[in-house]
Amino acid sequence: MDRVSPLTRSEMMSRIRGKDTQPELRVRRYLHQSGLRYRLHVATLPGKPDLVFPSRRTCVFIHGCFWHGCEKCADGQRKPLSNRQYWLPKIRRNKRRDQKHLRDLRATGWKVIAIWECEISDLRKLKKLRKTVLSR
Numbered sequence: 001m002d003r004v005s006p007l008t009r010s011e012m013m014s015r016i017r018g019k020d021t022q023p024e025l026r027v028r029r030y031l032h033q034s035g036l037r038y039r040l041h042v043a044t045l046p047g048k049p050d051l052v053f054p055s056r057r058t059c060v061f062i063h064g065c066f067w068h069g070c071e072k073c074a075d076g077q078r079k080p081l082s083n084r085q086y087w088l089p090k091i092r093r094n095k096r097r098d099q100k101h102l103r104d105l106r107a108t109g110w111k112v113i114a115i116w117e118c119e120i121s122d123l124r125k126l127k128k129l130r131k132t133v134l135s136r
Helices: 006-014 022-033 084-107 123-134
Strands: 051-053 058-063 111-116
Touching (some): 022 051, 022 058, 022 123, 058 084, 084 111, 111 123
Parallel strands (some): 058 111
Antiparallel strands (some): 051 058
């Protein structure tokens, strides 16, 4: 049973964004300060990657741990308490969709990097991301 009313839950869920999230902004800020330039959410590519480096044929997805089922952290392992019959299959579909986009992009010659929300606070991971983008 949900602890809040359906109206309150609806208002809460409407505030969750798909673009310009805090993890995404943090990664964008870091890469931009490092001198890398990119395009955002290119609709012509499968999955509309969060960051696209066209000249390097590289794209970056910044995954929220809960929404994409991160297996590395507690947020990704956390199960919803309410409406589980909707949310558990939804997260499984998100993971399958992510894998499909990854395959489609790689099949067309793109290098794909996924970074998890839980990894963004680790400066070593951001440096590794920058190095990986630059390596192509």
